[in-house]
Amino acid sequence: MSTDPVKSAVLVIDDEPQIRRLLRLMLEDAGYVVRQAETGQAGLNEAARHAPDVIILDLGLPDMAGVEVLKQLRTWSAIPVLILSVFGQENRKVDGLDAGADDYLTKPFGGDELLARLRALHRRIKPALAASTFGFGLIEVDFARRSVSKAGRPVKLTAMEYALLQLFITHRDKALTHRQILRELWGPKAEGQTHYLRTYMMRLRRKLEDDLDTPNFFLTESGVGYRFVSEQSDSI
Amino acid sequence: MSWPAQETSRKPFDDGWAREYAEVVGVIAAVTVMGGFFMPRYGLNLSYGAFGHIYLLAVIALSLRVGRGPALAAAVVSAVAWDYVFVPPQMSFSVLNLDDTLELATYFVVALIGGQLTARVREREKLFAEAELHRTLLDSVSHELKTPLAVLRTAAEKIDTSDPQKRTRLTDEIRTATSRLDHLVANLLNQTRLESRGLRSQPDWCDARDIISAARRTVADALAGRPLKVEIPTDMPLFMADAPLLEQSVANLLLNAALHTPAASAVSVTVGMDQRGARVFIAVADRGPGIPPELRENLFQKFRRGQTARAGGLGLGLSIVRGFTLAQGGEVVASDNPQGGATFTIWLPHTSHGSVPGDEH
Numbered sequence: 001m002s003t004d005p006v007k008s009a010v011l012v013i014d015d016e017p018q019i020r021r022l023l024r025l026m027l028e029d030a031g032y033v034v035r036q037a038e039t040g041q042a043g044l045n046e047a048a049r050h051a052p053d054v055i056i057l058d059l060g061l062p063d064m065a066g067v068e069v070l071k072q073l074r075t076w077s078a079i080p081v082l083i084l085s086v087f088g089q090e091n092r093k094v095d096g097l098d099a100g101a102d103d104y105l106t107k108p109f110g111g112d113e114l115l116a117r118l119r120a121l122h123r124r125i126k127p128a129l130a131a132s133t134f135g136f137g138l139i140e141v142d143f144a145r146r147s148v149s150k151a152g153r154p155v156k157l158t159a160m161e162y163a164l165l166q167l168f169i170t171h172r173d174k175a176l177t178h179r180q181i182l183r184e185l186w187g188p189k190a191e192g193q194t195h196y197l198r199t200y201m202m203r204l205r206r207k208l209e210d211d212l213d214t215p216n217f218f219l220t221e222s223g224v225g226y227r228f229v230s231e232q233s234d235s236i
Numbered sequence: 237m238s239w240p241a242q243e244t245s246r247k248p249f250d251d252g253w254a255r256e257y258a259e260v261v262g263v264i265a266a267v268t269v270m271g272g273f274f275m276p277r278y279g280l281n282l283s284y285g286a287f288g289h290i291y292l293l294a295v296i297a298l299s300l301r302v303g304r305g306p307a308l309a310a311a312v313v314s315a316v317a318w319d320y321v322f323v324p325p326q327m328s329f330s331v332l333n334l335d336d337t338l339e340l341a342t343y344f345v346v347a348l349i350g351g352q353l354t355a356r357v358r359e360r361e362k363l364f365a366e367a368e369l370h371r372t373l374l375d376s377v378s379h380e381l382k383t384p385l386a387v388l389r390t391a392a393e394k395i396d397t398s399d400p401q402k403r404t405r406l407t408d409e410i411r412t413a414t415s416r417l418d419h420l421v422a423n424l425l426n427q428t429r430l431e432s433r434g435l436r437s438q439p440d441w442c443d444a445r446d447i448i449s450a451a452r453r454t455v456a457d458a459l460a461g462r463p464l465k466v467e468i469p470t471d472m473p474l475f476m477a478d479a480p481l482l483e484q485s486v487a488n489l490l491l492n493a494a495l496h497t498p499a500a501s502a503v504s505v506t507v508g509m510d511q512r513g514a515r516v517f518i519a520v521a522d523r524g525p526g527i528p529p530e531l532r533e534n535l536f537q538k539f540r541r542g543q544t545a546r547a548g549g550l551g552l553g554l555s556i557v558r559g560f561t562l563a564q565g566g567e568v569v570a571s572d573n574p575q576g577g578a579t580f581t582i583w584l585p586h587t588s589h590g591s592v593p594g595d596e597h
Contacts, residue, residue, distance in 0.1 A: 160595040195441040195589040
């Protein structure tokens with residue numbers, strides 16, 4: 001982000017002073033302006049006053065649950081939020097994502113990984129180019145013709161497979177929960193029918209991935225959902 | 237944390253107690269039959285007084301083996317049997333004279349005291365053994381925690397003054413130490429979750445490929461440089477499992493294979509279903525030395541490690557695999573790999589999912 005004329009501002013909401021110090025060190029090094037808050041309430045005030053570009057939110061805050069902070073924030077703001085959670089809290093990650101978080105990282109996380117996730121959040125908040133095609137790996141998607149090709153050869157997708165792919169492209173780099181995808185594609189009544197989603201993911205991967213055992217684009221976030229990544233160097 | 241706590245207090249009527257009461261009744265009955273029926277038949281007639289002492293011996297012997305309650309029962313049962321079978325008139329409850337009453341009372345008190353004393357000694361021994369286990373655990377946990385901490389501290393002190401080349405090596409050491417700590421803490425937390433019964437499996441439809449690839453990612457560093465073969469049938473159906481628990485289990489099995497077999501020896505993961513379609517399995521097979529004979533009995537118990545296992549680790553891996561698999565209604569089985577080495581197989585119950593809405597091309 002150091003190339004931006006105006007530096008991006010990150011708000012860190014975490015009650016651990018050491019985590020805040022470390023994040024500040026790392027983020028300032030990467031060219032961000034860093035603001036901090038120790039509590040959920042202070043974080044909300046800070047977000048209202050200075051409108052940061054991205055928020056890093058710890059789920060375990062002393063005064064209120066991180067998810068509660070997120071819910072309140074989402075009533076008036078669409079600032080991208082990356083949540084931090086600790087090991088073994090898949091449920092809370094899902095709650096956070098369903099409440100409107102854009103991504104999550106599990107502590108302990110690597111610095112490079114965090115920066116990559118922040119860059120991905122930035123890519124998304126920039127107005128999307130009104131491109132009529134989208135490419136990843138050997139795949140080309142032509143939105144106008146609703147056609148997909150792999151290495152120049154047409155790939156036949158069913159209507160539902162195409163809708164799933166389109167959803168992933170729209171939300172690229174974002175962790176989508178099972179519930180979010182199911183609701184989007186099959187409606188609110190299908191929120192619990194994860195086997196629909198798994199079945200269609202299997203079909204989509206079979207048509208688009210090179211190696212089914214180690215997918216490159218359609219990644220599984222275990223216990224949470226899926227994430228579509230299109231730029232390999234930036235994602236882990 | 238609750239893990240070193242053994243069962244210190246047993247419920248009054250669980251299996252162990254039932255067995256002890258049965259043992260008491262059995263032994264007293266045997267002594268009674270022996271003395272009351274067999275011995276007279278072969279012309280051995282002891283006075284009923286002498287036989288009281290034989291009962292006394294039996295009660296003391298029993299109290300060495302059973303708990304306080306059963307020891308007391310032994311005293312009562314043997315007193316009744318003695319009075320009924322031996323004290324004249326035989327085969328009826330006799331009215332006792334002063335001598336006999338005194339003998340019965342003495343006998344009863346001795347049995348009582350003997351039983352309580354031996355029970356107390358045994359309880360103390362058990363406590364001692366627990367303290368010993370506690371200490372060993374504390375030793376190994378603190379060793380496992382302190383080693384990476386020592387590395388971190390030393391590396392942090394050295395890193396400022398080192399030349400760039402050494403700095404890279406130091407950061408590598410820091411990375412290794414943190415991942416070791418991370419793994420250790422995760423294992424301890426998992427074991428605690430298992431024992432606090434705070435673990436509830438949340439099954440959902442799983443794709444075997446997702447599970448295996450996530451597990452491989454977790455232990456990628458440890459598996460580096462090893463041929464890993466993954467076999468998943470193309471028509472493998474979705475199955476119900478708690479994805480994070482199953483991934484952790486498979487990762488632990490892979491990590492075990494990586495840690496306890498020679499470097500660069502092959503590891504394979506096979507997924508499939510039994511013939512009736514009632515169970516699915518994930519098997520991790522290695523080509524290492526196989527399961528050490530001394531471990532076969534209690535391979536899946538916590539803090540169990542092979543005598544030849546290399547340093548590092550607490551022996552929680554397989555205990556967690558077992559706990560997580562049981563929580564999902566499955567079982568894990570260890571066997572010999574026919575081609576040499578060990579195979580660990582996780583079995584989970586299987587039912588097919590409902591139909592998936594079709595869609596048009």
